[in-house]
Amino acid sequence: MYSSHTPPLPPPKPSAAHEASRMSTAVGGSPSPLPELHPAASASNGRAHISDAQSIPDPGEQWLPKFLQDKSKQDLADILSNPTLLSALTFSPQTAHPSLQVSHDGLHIALAANMEHATHLLNLEVRLAHQRSSTQAQLLSTHALERQWRAKQGEMDHALAPFAPANLYQQLSQGVLEQEAICYALEESFLEGQSDGARATEREASDWVRKYREAKKLYYLRQERKERWDEGRVGGWR
Numbered sequence: 397m398y399s400s401h402t403p404p405l406p407p408p409k410p411s412a413a414h415e416a417s418r419m420s421t422a423v424g425g426s427p428s429p430l431p432e433l434h435p436a437a438s439a440s441n442g443r444a445h446i447s448d449a450q451s452i453p454d455p456g457e458q459w460l461p462k463f464l465q466d467k468s469k470q471d472l473a474d475i476l477s478n479p480t481l482l483s484a485l486t487f488s489p490q491t492a493h494p495s496l497q498v499s500h501d502g503l504h505i506a507l508a509a510n511m512e513h514a515t516h517l518l519n520l521e522v523r524l525a526h527q528r529s530s531t532q533a534q535l536l537s538t539h540a541l542e543r544q545w546r547a548k549q550g551e552m553d554h555a556l557a558p559f560a561p562a563n564l565y566q567q568l569s570q571g572v573l574e575q576e577a578i579c580y581a582l583e584e585s586f587l588e589g590q591s592d593g594a595r596a597t598e599r600e601a602s603d604w605v606r607k608y609r610e611a612k613k614l615y616y617l618r619q620e621r622k623e624r625w626d627e628g629r630v631g632g633w634r
Contacts, residue, residue: 461491461493464491487500565625568618568621568622568625572615572619575611575614575618578611578615582611586604
């Protein structure tokens with residue numbers, strides 16, 4: 397059937413045919429550049445291509461492109477030893493199996509979707525960095541305002557210290573003791589004057605009584621205020 401000059405066909409499972417059938421995995425070379433796809437490819441398109449790829453059966457280990465079916469063993473060995481030529485035959489539209497092209501289309505769509513997600517995440521990262529910087533600036537400004545407020549609060553507390561409840565109570569207690577001492581001094585001065593034998597005039601007696609009554613009145617008033625405070629009847633202080 398074949399002349400003596402015609403080379404025999406390759407055996408069913410030679411190593412060369414086995415390697416040629418693995419062209420779909422891009423052995424020994426780099427695939428051709430991926431075509432540029434729109435980054436907004438939807439996931440539904442990717443699923444559709446995956447479904448199409450599954451509908452095309454795998455050609456199997458014995459499949460060879462028509463271009464190689466009439467080649468000799470030596471030609472096949474030369475092709476397998478040349479990564480550039482092997483890659484060209486693997487991914488060329490004229491020699492590649494349809495399942496490989498459909499599979500690549502699905503990969504292209506998935507890659508475009510990944511690029512879109514990566515761009516979206518990058519934009520989110522930029523926005524997050526801006527928000528972090530803005531929040532940091534606001535935090536520093538808040539700390540500065542807090543320090544200013546504490547300084548003002550210290551000045552206010554110092555200015556209002558004499559009017560604080562504790563100071564007012566201390567002043568009231570001291571006032572009661574001082575007024576009590578004044579009343580006692582008036583009593584002692586009057587008794588000492590009487591003990592000397594000199595009788596006070598009516599006017600002097602009237603002046604002493606008036607002063608003593610005013611001093612005693614102030615003493616009772618302060619004492620009453622202190623007692624009310626001690627009993628918790630002074631609103632807003634206890």
